[in-house]
Amino acid sequence: TAELNIRFHVPVLVGDSVEVIGRLLNQRRGIYLLEASLLVAKRVCVKATGKFIQPKGGVIQRELPV
Numbered sequence: 001t002a003e004l005n006i007r008f009h010v011p012v013l014v015g016d017s018v019e020v021i022g023r024l025l026n027q028r029r030g031i032y033l034l035e036a037s038l039l040v041a042k043r044v045c046v047k048a049t050g051k052f053i054q055p056k057g058g059v060i061q062r063e064l065p066v
Contacts, residue, residue, distance in 0.1 A: 002031075003051040010045040012038070018045075030054035 012018065019039045026033040031053055038046040 001050060002053050004048065005050070006046065006048045008046055010040070010043060012040055012045050016040045025049075 017040070019042075020036060021039070022034060022036040024032060025035050031051060034050050034052065036048045036050075037044050
């Protein structure tokens with residue numbers, strides 16, 4: 001992670017069901033610009049943008065538990 005900016009718009013309460021949406025905005029020479037939103041009841045509570053650099057050995061892949 002080279003850069004990460006987070007904006008908290010509305011509090012999220014413990015127990016709230018959340019939806020997280022992420023998307024790739026741009027990719028160039030191993031640098032990725034991504035954006036994410038966290039929503040509660042279709043209302044944006046948190047927005048984030050980040051710049052990520054691909055490691056020299058390639059892309060890190062991990063499977064998340066379901």
